[in-house]
Amino acid sequence: MTAHPSGQNQHHHHLEKARTQVIELLSRQAVERDLVLRAGSRKQDVVASLVLRQQQTALEQRLAQFHPADVAFVLEGLPPEAQRIAWSLVRPERRGAVLLETSDVVRRTLVAGLPAEDIAQVVRPLDSEDIADLLASLPDDVRLKVLERLDQAEQTEVRSVLAFPPGTVGAEMAFDFITVQEDASLETVQQLLRRRKPLPPHTTQLFVVNRPGELCGLLPLQKLVTEEPDALVKDMMTTDPVFFFTDDRLEQAVQSFERYNLISAPVVNLHRQVVGRVTVDSVVETINAQAQRQRLEEVGLSEDTDLYAPLRTSARARWQWLGINLFTAFIASRVIGAFEDTVVQLVALAALMPVVASIGGNAGNQTVALVIRGLALGQLGPNQLRQMFSKELAIAAYNGALWGAVLGTVTLLIYRNLALSVVVAAAMLLNLLVAASVGMLAPVLLQRLGRDPIRGSSIILTAATDGMGFFIFLGLAALFLV
Amino acid sequence: MTAHPSGQNQHHHHLEKARTQVIELLSRQAVERDLVLRAGSRKQDVVASLVLRQQQTALEQRLAQFHPADVAFVLEGLPPEAQRIAWSLVRPERRGAVLLETSDVVRRTLVAGLPAEDIAQVVRPLDSEDIADLLASLPDDVRLKVLERLDQAEQTEVRSVLAFPPGTVGAEMAFDFITVQEDASLETVQQLLRRRKPLPPHTTQLFVVNRPGELCGLLPLQKLVTEEPDALVKDMMTTDPVFFFTDDRLEQAVQSFERYNLISAPVVNLHRQVVGRVTVDSVVETINAQAQRQRLEEVGLSEDTDLYAPLRTSARARWQWLGINLFTAFIASRVIGAFEDTVVQLVALAALMPVVASIGGNAGNQTVALVIRGLALGQLGPNQLRQMFSKELAIAAYNGALWGAVLGTVTLLIYRNLALSVVVAAAMLLNLLVAASVGMLAPVLLQRLGRDPIRGSSIILTAATDGMGFFIFLGLAALFLV
Structure with a gap:
């Protein structure tokens, strides 16, 4: 695998080609099934069958040359039936590694209906935490059956990972x-490593412990290379390391990895x-999954929405x-309903009211985006919130004055x-003030209440800017125009 | 720095406290300035002045204990004037490291008005690529003046990084x-490393080159520890490494890092x-910055929108x-204007039309989110697009039938x-079909045209669901109701 501009494109092209071949x-x-059904086995069917088998072998070999992550990429882009065919062409010993790189939904599709023994065989070559990762996406009964079929030692480790609630460091370790x-001396350590x-991959440092087994420092691997063999670990280690407890939130770990550039x-x-x-690779995965x-959550969809899920x-x-x-749109529409008399007297109001409501929604969403970014970056203390609030209103x-005038x-x-x-113009100005207030308050309050500000804020905001937009505009009209 | 649940919270608390102290x-x-202005220097002012100096020293020491990334975090959350004070308390030799961790906007605020010589002094302790990174966010004339004040060797490296267009691997290397x-033998390599x-940080592997200096493999550092000293590099290296050309897109590099878990x-x-x-740390940074x-781009804001930018x-x-x-809302409103006669005859239309338009927008945004995810993951070839299109319509x-009935x-x-x-009900159904079509086509077409699908899709979608929503509903009403 190279990353040449053309090389990288060519690589991508190979993956796309594999997909086409599967299809x-x-x-x-x-076609073959059709022939067999229609005419029984005839000579030309034997030929067709041979061609089929040849193609199958070619594809199998092609997949065997791909990195497991690339095979997963090919699988992700295929419709379910083609997915199953491609999956059957992946060599058994590589299936675990491929499964690890697919999304939850594709995983479930691929192992659905497999007997527990087959699943156990697929996952056996993997590390315990990877097995736990795979088993976590299976139904409870299947998971238990697969677990029983693993080695005793592996079972213990897998169970211990599965015991940690998702989203904690323990569940990802x-x-x-x-x-x-x-x-110990560096020489002793070197012998141990030999x-x-x-x-293990990503071993850039060894964890240093004292006699009671407590963590007391980190020994960068490069010290073994650059320092004298008779030096002692404790003189070469970095003390005061960043570490996590099993029940720390994964987001905390992600933040620390980002901030202190950890591996x-x-x-x-x-x-x-x-x-x-x-x-760091599980951290990169977590950041990506979050993004x-x-x-998707912003528009009310969940992560495991699959391109190929049943209709x-x-x-x-x-x-x-x-x-x-x-529901919220209908509530807003009742506001309009209450002003029907006004609208009949001045029908221009009907045409203008959606404009007032819609610009309110757009402006409010800008405020929401800024607040959510501030919350995510931890920039918004009480001081900053107050300051931001008055600035957003300003x-x-x-x-509001500008676009209201326009x-x-x-x-x-x-x-x-x-x-x-x-x-x-006045309604536009007032509705932008409503939008700024709700755009500030909705995410902050949702966060305080322990809810996800991303999911709820836009609903609350739109309900406010629509309802209040109609109310302010039609209310002013009823007072001053008719 | 520890990451204990309480430890981590306490750490965060320390950072917040530092911010409060600055304020x-x-x-x-x-207050002191005020006293001096009002009454000249009197005895109680001397005391006040002493207290002030004491506080300043305490804060300076506190900041000196923080990781540069933590100091940057403290700075980010402060209003500009307080930012300048905190910045003046950061020890000169650490300022470069802190600056490196701040956002572009805060950077510009902090170095704005500094003479070139001072900036040069701040950045001098840094690596060339970090200097380039900092200089890239300065105005052209300042950048040149600072550059001139660096060592000849450093200047050359910095200039070479600055020469690569942003977004390429060369600009981030x-x-x-x-x-x-x-x-060479492993022993020779070990001597070289000593x-x-x-x-350098994140050195987990050495780059192996042949006599003409071409890359031919990677030597994991751990081989030096675990293999015999007289073994040859070429027998221990991994061949066929993932590498990049200087003009490769940074996103390609990010994808490869993710997919193959590189350091x-x-x-x-x-x-x-x-x-x-x-x-990997610059990759993590890139992923985060992208997210x-x-x-922000979804709501028409740019990345460097600062909490504390002038109003x-x-x-x-x-x-x-x-x-x-x-503009688009107004166009949609002209659709309503065209049907004013119809609305006057049946004013209930005025109340219901925003409902039809709004649900169209919401449903269409779900489609847009799925398409954009599919495009980002490279899941949408021509086959898949066709399949997804018919599925979205279905x-x-x-x-549409369900919620139309409701x-x-x-x-x-x-x-x-x-x-x-x-x-x-019929208008709702038809507008959801419009929403699905536009929600599919808008991001795909924008991407084909080389535009950012995230930024433009929602505008196109809303224009379509509003305009068509009003047109379909009022049009049907004009035909069948009045």
Whole structure:
């Protein structure tokens, strides 16, 4: 695998080609099935069958050359039936590694219906924490059956990972760390490592413990290379290391990895004994998953929405969101209903009211985005919140005056009604102030209440800017125009 | 720094406390200035002055104990004046490291007005690529003046990084890599490393080159520890390494780091000679920056929107977005204007039309989010696009029928008008089909045209669901109801 501009594109092209081949294979199989069903086994069917088998072998070999992550990438982009065919062409000993790189949904599709023994065989070559990761996405009964079929030692480790609630460091930690005694010499450590080779991936430092087994420092691997063999570990180690407890939140770990540029960090129990480690690759995965999840959550979808989930499942996943929005939109529409008399007397109001509501929503969403960023970066203490609040109101006043004047002018040109254009401009200004206030308060309050500000804020905001937008505009109109 | 649940919280508390102290210091300075202005220097002012100096020293010491990233965190959350005070308390030799961890906006605030010589002094302790990173956020003339004040060797490296366009691997690469000859023995390599210690951070592997200096493999540092000293590099190295060219897109590098769990990778020129390296920490930074940027771009804001930017700057940053939205909202409102006669005859239409438009927007945004995720993950080839398109239409039909029926029923209960409720249900169904189509096509087309699908899709979608929503609903009403 190279990353040449053309090389990288070519690599991508190979992956796309593998997908196409799978789909061709699928249609050929269908044709063959068809032939067999229609005419029994005839000579030309034997030929067709041979071609099919040849194609299958070629594809199998192609997949065997891909990195497991690349095979997973190919699988992700295939419809379910083709997915199953491609999966059957992955060599059994690599299936675990491939499964590890797929999304939860594809995983479930691939192992659905497999007997527990087959699943156990697929996961057996993996590390305990990876097994736990895979088993976590299986139904409870299947998980137990698979667990029973593993080695005793592996079972214990897997169970211990599964015992930690998702989102904690314990649930993401790996067991492939190496500890050394603080009073050992570098030479002794080197001998230990020679016996343990190859070292676990991402081993850039060894965890140093004292006699009672408590973490007391980190020994960078490079010290073994650059320092004298008779030096003692405790003189070469870095003290005061960043470490985590098993029940620390994973986000805390992610923040520390980002802030202090870590590659790996020890995980300890309450006695400060090392029980595992977290590595930067699981952190990168977590950050990515978060970014993906947030984008979907903003529109009321969940992370495991699959391109190829059955129609009904997909439709149902969107019901709740649309239902809530229908409800708030309907409430806003009742505000309009209350002013029906006013609208009949001046029908221009009907055309202008959605404009007032919609700009409020857009401006408010800008405020929401800034607040959510501030909350995520930990920039918003009480002081800053107060300051930001008055600034957002000032910006709303500023922009409300500007765009209100623009809308008022255009209204005057179209409807030749000065009072109407003043009312629409005033309504715009006021609704932008509402938008700024709700845009500030909604995410902050949701966060305080322990809810996800990303998911709820836009619903609350839109309900406010629509409802209040209609109310302010039509209310002013009822007072001053009719 | 520990990461104990209480420890981590306490750490955060320390950072917050430092911020409060800075703000207290600021107000005390103001008080003192006031006293001096009002009464000249009197005895109690001398005391006040002493207290002030004491506080200043305490804060200085506190900041000196923080990790540079933590100092940056403290600075980020302070208003500009307090930021300047805190910055003046950071020891000169640490200022470069702190600056490196701040956002672009805070950076610009902190160095604004500093003479070039002072900036040069701040950045001098840093690596060339970090200096380039800092200089890139300065105005052209300042950048040149600072550059002139650096060592000749450093100047050359910094200039070479600055020469690469932002977003390429070359612009992010570091120079602190170590290459070894393929025909050297491990012992020779070890001697080389002892002379070069301490090794650059994140050195988990050495880059192996042949006589002409071309990259031919990677030597994991652990081989030096676990293998015999007389073994040859070329027998111990991993061949076929992942590498990048200087003009590769940074996103390609990010993808490869994610997919293959890399810590660092060599960057080569067109002759395959190693000229730099990329490390996982800059990848983590890039991923994070992307996630932050996307969230803001969705609402028309740019990345460097600062909590504490001057009011006018902040307001102006939002003008364009609100202006575009005002324009599309106004176009939609002209659709309503065209049906004024219909609305006057049946004023219930005015109340119901925003509901139809709004649900269309919400449903369409779900489709947009799925398409953008699919595009980002590279899951959407032509085959998949076609499949997704028909699926989205089917879901829209399904949900349109469901929620159309709900809205129709509620309409019937309120207005006792069967024809009206059938029309509103049909309009809802049709508008969801419009939403699904535009929600699919907008991001795909924007991407094909080389534009950012995140920024433009929601504007196009809302324009379509509003305009078409009003048109379909009022059009059907004009045909069948009045």
